[in-house]
Amino acid sequence: MSGNGNGHAYKVVLGYGTCGIAAGATAVKEALEQEVESGGYDVDLDIAGCMGLCFKEPVVEIFDRDGCSVVYGDITAKKVPQLLEEHVGKGQVIEDWVVKKSEDPNACDGDFLANQLRVVLRNCGKINPESIEEYIEIGGYEAARKALTSMTPEEVIDEVSTSGIRGRGGAGFPTGTKWGFARKSPGDEKYLICNADEGDPGAFMDRSVLEGDPHTVLEGMILAGFAIGARQGYIYCRAEYPLALKRLDIAIEECHQKGFLGENIFGSDWSFDVKVKKGAGAFVCGEETAMMASIEGQRGMPKPRPPFPANSGLWGKPTNINNVETFAAIPWIIAEGGEKYADIGTEKSKGTKVFCLAGKVRRTGLAEVPMGYTLRQVIFDVGGGIAGGREFKAVQMGGPSGGCLPAEKLDTQVDYDQITAAGAIIGSGGMIVADNRTCMVDLARYFLSFTQDESCGKCTPCRIGTKRMLEILERICEGKGEPEDIEKLQILAGDIKDASLCALGGTAPNPVLTTLRYFKDEYEDHILNHKCAAGSCPALITLYIDAETCTGCAACVKVCPTDAITGEKKEPHVIDAEACIRCKMCLSRCPSESIIAE
Amino acid sequence: MEQIKVEIDGLACEAPKGSTILDIARANGIDIPTLCYDPRLSPYGACRLCLVEVEGARALLPACCAKADDGMVIQTTNEKLERIRKTLVELLVSDHPMECQGCSKSGRCELQRLADKYGITESSFTGEVHEYDLHRENPFVMRDYNKCIMCGRCIRICREVQGVGVYDFVNRGFKAVPGTPYDRPMQETPCEFCGQCISTCPTGAIKARPYEDFGRVAALDMLRNACAYFKMPEEDMMKALGLESWVTRTTCAYCGCGCQLDIHVIDNKIVEITSPVMVGSGQGNLCVKGRFGYDFVSSSERLTRPLIKKKGKFEEAEWDEALSLVAKKLGDTKKKSGPDSIGVLSSARATNEDNYLIQKFARAVIGTNNVDHCARL
Numbered sequence: 001m002s003g004n005g006n007g008h009a010y011k012v013v014l015g016y017g018t019c020g021i022a023a024g025a026t027a028v029k030e031a032l033e034q035e036v037e038s039g040g041y042d043v044d045l046d047i048a049g050c051m052g053l054c055f056k057e058p059v060v061e062i063f064d065r066d067g068c069s070v071v072y073g074d075i076t077a078k079k080v081p082q083l084l085e086e087h088v089g090k091g092q093v094i095e096d097w098v099v100k101k102s103e104d105p106n107a108c109d110g111d112f113l114a115n116q117l118r119v120v121l122r123n124c125g126k127i128n129p130e131s132i133e134e135y136i137e138i139g140g141y142e143a144a145r146k147a148l149t150s151m152t153p154e155e156v157i158d159e160v161s162t163s164g165i166r167g168r169g170g171a172g173f174p175t176g177t178k179w180g181f182a183r184k185s186p187g188d189e190k191y192l193i194c195n196a197d198e199g200d201p202g203a204f205m206d207r208s209v210l211e212g213d214p215h216t217v218l219e220g221m222i223l224a225g226f227a228i229g230a231r232q233g234y235i236y237c238r239a240e241y242p243l244a245l246k247r248l249d250i251a252i253e254e255c256h257q258k259g260f261l262g263e264n265i266f267g268s269d270w271s272f273d274v275k276v277k278k279g280a281g282a283f284v285c286g287e288e289t290a291m292m293a294s295i296e297g298q299r300g301m302p303k304p305r306p307p308f309p310a311n312s313g314l315w316g317k318p319t320n321i322n323n324v325e326t327f328a329a330i331p332w333i334i335a336e337g338g339e340k341y342a343d344i345g346t347e348k349s350k351g352t353k354v355f356c357l358a359g360k361v362r363r364t365g366l367a368e369v370p371m372g373y374t375l376r377q378v379i380f381d382v383g384g385g386i387a388g389g390r391e392f393k394a395v396q397m398g399g400p401s402g403g404c405l406p407a408e409k410l411d412t413q414v415d416y417d418q419i420t421a422a423g424a425i426i427g428s429g430g431m432i433v434a435d436n437r438t439c440m441v442d443l444a445r446y447f448l449s450f451t452q453d454e455s456c457g458k459c460t461p462c463r464i465g466t467k468r469m470l471e472i473l474e475r476i477c478e479g480k481g482e483p484e485d486i487e488k489l490q491i492l493a494g495d496i497k498d499a500s501l502c503a504l505g506g507t508a509p510n511p512v513l514t515t516l517r518y519f520k521d522e523y524e525d526h527i528l529n530h531k532c533a534a535g536s537c538p539a540l541i542t543l544y545i546d547a548e549t550c551t552g553c554a555a556c557v558k559v560c561p562t563d564a565i566t567g568e569k570k571e572p573h574v575i576d577a578e579a580c581i582r583c584k585m586c587l588s589r590c591p592s593e594s595i596i597a598e
Numbered sequence: 599m600e601q602i603k604v605e606i607d608g609l610a611c612e613a614p615k616g617s618t619i620l621d622i623a624r625a626n627g628i629d630i631p632t633l634c635y636d637p638r639l640s641p642y643g644a645c646r647l648c649l650v651e652v653e654g655a656r657a658l659l660p661a662c663c664a665k666a667d668d669g670m671v672i673q674t675t676n677e678k679l680e681r682i683r684k685t686l687v688e689l690l691v692s693d694h695p696m697e698c699q700g701c702s703k704s705g706r707c708e709l710q711r712l713a714d715k716y717g718i719t720e721s722s723f724t725g726e727v728h729e730y731d732l733h734r735e736n737p738f739v740m741r742d743y744n745k746c747i748m749c750g751r752c753i754r755i756c757r758e759v760q761g762v763g764v765y766d767f768v769n770r771g772f773k774a775v776p777g778t779p780y781d782r783p784m785q786e787t788p789c790e791f792c793g794q795c796i797s798t799c800p801t802g803a804i805k806a807r808p809y810e811d812f813g814r815v816a817a818l819d820m821l822r823n824a825c826a827y828f829k830m831p832e833e834d835m836m837k838a839l840g841l842e843s844w845v846t847r848t849t850c851a852y853c854g855c856g857c858q859l860d861i862h863v864i865d866n867k868i869v870e871i872t873s874p875v876m877v878g879s880g881q882g883n884l885c886v887k888g889r890f891g892y893d894f895v896s897s898s899e900r901l902t903r904p905l906i907k908k909k910g911k912f913e914e915a916e917w918d919e920a921l922s923l924v925a926k927k928l929g930d931t932k933k934k935s936g937p938d939s940i941g942v943l944s945s946a947r948a949t950n951e952d953n954y955l956i957q958k959f960a961r962a963v964i965g966t967n968n969v970d971h972c973a974r975l
C-alpha cells in the first residue's frame with residue numbers, strides 16, 4: 001500500500017483472524033479502542049486477517065504516513081498504553097517487541113516473512129477483510145471486470161492454462177484443463193463449488209485466506225463461473241470456521257450491493273451468484289463426490305468416479321470444484337497474466353504454495369513460498385529450524401494422506417513430482433515437523449487413527465482395513481508387536497490403497513508406508529527390543545530424573561497426577577517408577593530438562 | 599440400440615452401450631463376486647469385491663458401477679485381484695460372528711459363500727468386534743447389526759424401490775452402521791413392513807421375524823445347514839432326503855400384480871415366503887401382504903369347505919350342493935325381482951381373467967350391469 005491510506009498520522013492494524021482471537025486479540029482490540037479514544041491519538045484503527053505470524057499473535061502493525069510499517073508481536077491489553085504512547089505519541093519504536101520492520105525486512109523474526117513470496121496471501125493481514133472498499137482500493141475486482149467485459153470464457157481458461165497452476169486442494173490437477181472439461185461438458189445448467197472444508201488436522205491456510213481476504217476468493221469464483229459457464233456457485237465451508245463464515249457473508253452482501261454478484265454483474269450480460277453451505281466438519285466431505293452429496297442434503301459419502309463432476313456433478317449437472325487457495329490465485333493470474341505466474345516455480349509445478357508449518361518447528365504459521373524451494377529452505381530459513389535446538393528428524397507432508405520424509409530428503413524441492421517421488425505428497429500443504437523426541441510409529445498411529453475415525457465407512461478396505469492396521473500399530477506401540485506385523489502391515493496397506501473407493505482410504509496407509517520405508521528400524525526396535533528410542537511410547541519407556549542437573553524446583557511435583565515424584569526442596573528429586581503412569585506431564589515442565597524418558 | 603464390443607478374460611463380448619462391466623460379464627457366463635450389488639438397485643461400489651482390471655485404467659474399477667467403453671479389455675481375475683478379494687472377505691469375516699450353524703441365513707448367505715470360495719474359516723486379522731444389541735421390537739423385521747457388512751442394500755431398497763427411506767448410516771469409520779432415525783423402533787418410523795430390506799440383505803443382519811421365531815424353523819435350518827455343510831444345492835439335498843418339493847413357485851394371490859412367490863414349506867406348513875429376484879412382474883419385490891400374510895393358510899379357523907345355514911346354524915356341505923343352492927337362489931331372485939335386483943362384487947385378489955369372467959357372468963348370465971370391484975373404493 002502506498003501511504004497509510006488515510007489522512008491520519010498513523011494507521012494501527014490488529015491481526016484479527018482466528019489465531020489472533022485465540023491468542024487474546026479481542027482484549028487487545030478493546031484496549032486499543034479505549035486508549036485511542038481516551039488518549040486522543042491521531043490514528044486510524046483497523047483490523048486484518050492472519051498475517052501468517054501465528055507464533056507471535058496477537059500482532060499489531062503500525063503504518064506511518066509513508067506506508068512504512070512496524071509489526072509488533074505478543075501484544076497484550078496491558079502493553080497497549082505503552083505501545084501507543086511510545087510509537088504513536090513519541091514516534092519511538094519499541095525494539096524489544098518488534099517482529100518485523102518494513103524498511104528492514106530481515107530484522108528479527110522477519111525472516112519468516114522475508115523468505116516468502118506472497119501471491120495467494122498478498123492481501124492477508126494488509127486489508128480489512130470486512131471492507132470491500134479496501135479490496136477495491138488495491139485493485140480488487142479489476143480482473144473480474146476485465147474478464148467479463150473484454151474477454152471470452154475461452155480466453156480466461158487459456159490464461160489459467162498458461163499459468164500452469166495446479167489445484168491446491170490436494171491432487172494437483174491442472175486447473176485450466178479442469179475448467180476446459182467443465183466448459184465443454186454439454187448443458188445449460190452448471191455449478192461451481194469452492195472447497196473450503198479444510199479437514200487436514202493442523203491445516204489452516206484456507207481459513208486464513210477466507211478470514212483475511214474473502215473477496216479474492218469470490219473474485220476467483222466469479223472468474224471461474226464465467227469461464228466454465230456456471231451461474232451458481234457454492235462455498236462449502238466447515239461450520240467450525242465461524243469467523244470465515246461471517247466474513248464471507250459480509251463479503252457476499254457487499255458484492256450484491258456493488259453489483260459484482262447477482263444479475264448482469266459488472267454491467268455485463270453475465271449473471272453469477274454464490275451460496276455458502278456449512279459443512280458439519282467431516283474430513284471425508286472434502287472429497288468432491290461426498291461434498292456434492294452433502295450439498296444435496298444427503299449423508300456425505302463418496303461415489304465411484306467416473307462419472308466425474310465435470311460430466312455429472314451436483315444434482316447430476318456438470319460441476320467444477322476447486323480449492324480456496326486455487327481460487328485465490330486466479331485474480332492475480334488474470335490481472336498479472338498467466339506467464340508471470342508461470343515464471344515462478346519449477347518446470348511442472350508453477351507459482352507459489354502456502355504451507356502450514358506446525359509441529360516442532362521454531363516459527364509456526366503460514367508460509368507461502370515459490371514452488372522449487374527445498375524443504376530445508378522452508379523448514380530452516382522460513383520456519384527457523386527446530387524448536388528448542390533439537391535435531392530434525394522428519395517432516396510429515398500432506399496431512400494424513402501424505403508421507404513422512406527424513407533428513408536425507410531435506411533437499412527435495414517443493415514440486416508435485418519430486419515430493420511424490422520421495423514418498424509424500426504436497427497435498428493441501430500441511431508440514432508437520434518432527435524432532436528426535438517424536439516416535440515415528442506413534443506418528444503413523446496418530447494419522448491412521450485420524451483417517452479411521454474420519455472414514456465414511458462405506459467401503460470395506462477403508463472401514464475395516466485401516467482399523468486392523470491401526471490395531472497392529474497400537475499393539476506395536478504397546479510393545480506387543482510380532483515380527484510378522486511389518487509384512488502384514490505392508491501387504492494390507494497395499495490392498496487398501498488398491499481397493500478403496502475414494503482417496504481417503506486410498507491414501508490412508510501412506511504415513512505407515514513412508515515411516516516403514518524410512519524408519520523401519522524404529523518399528524523393529526519396538527517389536528524386537530520393546531524400546532522406543534524417541535522416549536515417546538508410554539508402555540516402552542521409563543522416566544527418571546538426572547540428579548546431576550535437577551535443581552529441586554519441584555515444578556514436576558505439581559503436575560504429576562499420581563504423586564510419583566518426591567524430593568526435598570532444592571535437592572534432586574526422584575520418580576517412583578511403580579507409581580509413574582508415564583503420562584509425561586512432568587517432562588515439558590522441567591526447566592532444566594532433567595527428566596529423561598527412555 | 600448402439601452395441602459395443604469388449605474383451606473380458608479373453609472372450610469377445612458384445613453388449614448394448616451403457617452396460618456395466620458386470621452386466622456384460624454375467625450375460626456371458628463370467629462370474630464376478632459381488633456383495634453390495636443387487637440388480638434391483640442403483641449401483642453402489644462399496645464392498646469392492648467386484649474390482650476388475652481394465653487395460654490402460656489408472657486404478658481398479660468396480661464392475662458393478664463402471665460402464666464399459668467400446669474396445670475395453672477387461673480382466674476379472676488374476677493373482678492380484680484374487681488376493682485383494684481374499685483380503686476383503688477376511689476383513690469382513692474379522693468383524694463377523696462366524697456362528698453360521700445357528701444362523702438361519704446359512705446356506706443362502708452371500709458372505710458365507712464367499713468365505714467358502716476363498717477357504718476362510720477364520721480371519722488372519724484380529725481386533726475389535728462389534729457387539730450391538732439385537733433389534734427385535736416388531737413382529738416382522740429383526741435386525742442383528744453384528745452381522746452387517748455395510749453393503750447399504752437395505753438403505754437403497756427402502757429408499758429407491760419402496761420410496762420410504764427408513765434407514766441410513768449413522769456414525770463414521772469402524773463405528774458406522776445402518777440405523778433408523780434416532781435409533782427409533784421401526785414401528786415408530788414410516789416403515790411399511792414390506793420386508794424388502796430382508797429380501798436384499800446378503801447376510802443374517804436382517805431377517806424375517808416370523809420365520810426366525812417359529813420352532814419349525816429349526817428343521818429348515820437343519821436342512822440348510824446340511825446343504826451348506828455338504829456343499830449341496832438345496833434341490834439335490836431334498837432329493838437325497840426323499841422330499842419332493844419344499845419350495846413352491848407360485849403367483850401371489852393378494853392382487854393382480856402377479857408377483858412371483860417362492861413358498862418355503864416344511865411339514866406341510868409355510869415357514870417363509872420369498873420372491874425370486876428379477877423374475878416375473880414383481881422382480882423380486884413384495885409387499886407386506888405377499889411376504890407376511892400367509893398365516894391364514896394353515897389357520898385352524900380357515901374355511902376349507904362351503905357352509906350352508908340350516909335351521910339357523912352353518913353346516914358343512916359339498917361343493918355341488920352349495921353351488922346348486924346359490925344358482926337356484928340367484929335364478930329365483932332374478933325371476934321374482936328382475937336381473938337388476940342382483941349385483942356382483944369382485945375382488946382385486948382375483949386375476950384379470952377371473953375378473954373378466956365375473957363381469958361376463960353378471961352381464962351375460964344374470965343380465966345386469968351391476969358389477970363392481972373392491973379396488974374402486
Ligand SMILES: Cc1cc2nc3c(=O)[nH]c(=O)nc-3n(C[C@H](O)[C@H](O)[C@H](O)COP(=O)(O)O)c2cc1C
Nearest residue numbers: 167168169195198199286287288322323326503504
Ligand atoms: C478425503 C479427502 C479430503 C479432502 N479434503 C479437501 C479439503 O479439505 N479441501 C480441498 O480443497 N480439497 C480437499 N480434497 C480434494 C478435493 O476432493 C478436490 O480434489 C479439490 O477440492 C479440487 O480442487 P483443486 O483442483 O483446486 O485442488 C480432499 C480429498 C479427499 C479424498
Ligand code: SF4
Nearest residue numbers: 456458459462502505
Ligand atoms: S475409502 Fe473410506 S472414506 Fe472413501 S468411500 Fe471408502 S470408506 Fe468412505
Ligand code: SF4
Nearest residue numbers: 756789790792793795
Ligand atoms: S420393511 Fe420395507 S419399509 Fe420397512 S424398512 Fe424394510 S424396506 Fe423399508
Ligand code: SF4
Nearest residue numbers: 746747749750752799
Ligand atoms: S443390514 Fe444387511 S443389507 Fe443392510 S447394510 Fe447391513 S448387510 Fe447390508
Ligand code: FES
Nearest residue numbers: 634643645646662
Ligand atoms: S459389488 Fe461392486 S463394489 Fe460391491
